[in-house]
Amino acid sequence: MKKQCGKQSLIFTNPPGIRAWASIVGKKEGQGPLGPKFDTVEEDDYFGKNTWEEAESALQTRLLAKVLHKAERKSEDIRYLFAGDLLGQDIATSFGVKEFQIPLFCVYGACSTVGEALGLGAMTVAAGFADEVVALTSSHFASAERQFRTPLEYAGQRPLSATWTVTGGGAFLLTEKSEDVGITGMTTGCIVDYGVRDSMNMGAAMAPAAAALIAANLKDFGRKPEDYDRIVTGDLGAVGKRLLLELLLKQGIDISQQHEDCGMKMYDSPEQGTGSGGSGCGCAASVLAAHYLPKVQAGDLKRMLFVPTGALLSTVSFNEGRSVPGIAHGVVIESFRKI
Amino acid sequence: MKKQCGKQSLIFTNPPGIRAWASIVGKKEGQGPLGPKFDTVEEDDYFGKNTWEEAESALQTRLLAKVLHKAERKSEDIRYLFAGDLLGQDIATSFGVKEFQIPLFCVYGACSTVGEALGLGAMTVAAGFADEVVALTSSHFASAERQFRTPLEYAGQRPLSATWTVTGGGAFLLTEKSEDVGITGMTTGCIVDYGVRDSMNMGAAMAPAAAALIAANLKDFGRKPEDYDRIVTGDLGAVGKRLLLELLLKQGIDISQQHEDCGMKMYDSPEQGTGSGGSGCGCAASVLAAHYLPKVQAGDLKRMLFVPTGALLSTVSFNEGRSVPGIAHGVVIESFRKI
DSSP states (O other), X not given: OOOOOOOOEEEOSSOOEEEXXXXXXXXXXXXXXXXXXXXXXXXXXXXXXXXXXXXXXXXXXXXXHHHHHHHTOOGGGOOEEEEEOSSGGGHHHHHHHGXXXXXXXXXXXXXXHHHHHHHHHHHHHHTTSOSEEEEEEEEOHHHHHHHHSOXXXXXXXXXXXXXXXXXXXXXXXXXXXXXSEEEEEEEEOOOBOOOOOOTTOHHHHHHHHHHHHHHHHHHHHTOOGGGSSEEEESSOHHHHHHHHHHHHHHTTOOOTTTEEEHHHHHSOTTTTOOTTOEXXXXXXXXXXXXXXXXXXXXXXXXXXXXXXXXXXXXXXXXXXXXXXXXXXXXXXXXXXOOO | OOOOOOOOEXXXXXXXXXXXXXXXXXXXXXXXXXXXXXSEEOSOTTTTSSSHHHHHHHHHHHHHHHHHHHHTOOGGGOOEEEEEOSSGGGHHHHHHHGGGOOOEEEBOOGGGHHHHHHHHHHHHHHTXXXXXXXXXXXXXHHHHHHHHSOOGGGOOOOOTTOOEEOSEEEEEEEESSOOSEEEEEEEEOOOBOOOOOOTTOHHHHHHHHHHHHHHHHHHHHTOOGGGSSEEEESSOXXXXXXXXXXXXXXXXXXXXXXXXXXXXXXXXXXXXXXXXXXXXXXXXXXXXXXXXXHHHHTTSOSEEEEEOEEEOOOHHHHHTTOOOOEXXXXXXXXXXXXO
């Protein structure tokens, strides 16, 4: 029998509030069904810069400025920044946030990064180590293609199981104060490796990690799927979603009524030619900010489990014939709106 | 005037103890002056594996097993693992730690990673979110050369300012219990970018970040350099050290009596042909574990400031002509030995 992941969950007795959130996406994402919900749709995929990597850094710069503006805060009000991206050595973050001069914890969780950043940020605020922190993450289609697959110039064809890396991101300002939206708990993932070796099928690599995390969350909190209005994964896509539901059903857990996937929300597939759905750190982050948090704020969703998943893929390890392990980071988000 | 980094320091009123630490290094490191102090010197740089990346993962696996063994703990006793490495997508960590099934926060701070991991780990324990956590980091000369410079097979020549990436790493088990060695505070860095563009002179890229962090720590804690028995940087090397001392002297801070650099401790330069000194996540981590913590445990050092620094270098950003920004993460380590 395989070793079980250790104790994974925390409950916050004084839930950190999410005071403000921001989302910025690229042109293609703006043309999708959520288009009108994002704070900004940038028509220029270069974000006014010369390289894809600089473009992604500019995206992080704008996201951080936007969330500070929406929260009516200055950078010096923010105690820590928890941020990351998909690129080697987290360069989108390093170059994107440096002008703000906020003490930085750079994290890496592949596409689960927004969950890791929100979790660590919430822990820091809940512990009283910070009044306010920001969690920030991004991805960019073109910088990710160069990093993980083939440069765009090769015009390689993509199988239908492939997801489409979202150009976009989200930023979240967490505060010790009570807000309409708060983080009441978290469940941290272990690495789950089912031995998937197909770099064009990230959904299959990540679904086992999502399934393990959701099962652990329900067990740790003593909840059933219906105790959540939504259980939202990051970017499993259509292929990964099917696998997730199957894996959980085998354990007697049916989340078919609650489950949604940010990657499947992002685009009109197949019209937009995005295969199995959207992916990337920026997918879950921008959809959480643009689509879900407003619903929680309005009280339309009382409680959701947000479970972005990451495929720990590197071209180096992949080319050496190794598998693509997955990880998931879960955050429980609740409505505190006074009616 | 340049924007100042925000509020950077935390004091722990209940300092987390460091219950155990482990260090493993490669053959060349074992031949250096600290050789006899490491827990293990591995003669096979492949660590019994087929690739350099798998070798580094094997190093992390052994480090984690070693620190658990020394602390008389099992993996299920550990609430969280804070770990990272230098490679793209932190693959040494992903593959190295997965069998232990400890909930994982993967971090990236280049060579400052051990400071970031120790800091976040200490916060988590001090907040009461965990009884025990492990901080873990590694580097490997050959996987780093492939990642950042040129594959070994090219036999490229190296300038004297270049540092030598250490094959090695350290693991640290932090506990809520009082131990002979504890973490009493931390200072978290902002990104410092002096516009250095020389990938063979990481010391110069990182020294400004170290200087800024040390100055902030002294100011925040109301201390003078002599309030520390040692102020220890990670891997500035001889070139970076000179710059660090100069930068601080300009601010009226003289740390020449207290300062030591792990990179300069690691090898016999120039006999070992290691240029300006050792570098890499594993340099600071293994030297802290093998050389400094035993001195703190014995009470020979009462208080030290440990400041590993990272050069946020990516081949992609570097080849696009961008600078190498630096970051530093400071941890205050004190002796609690009862005499």
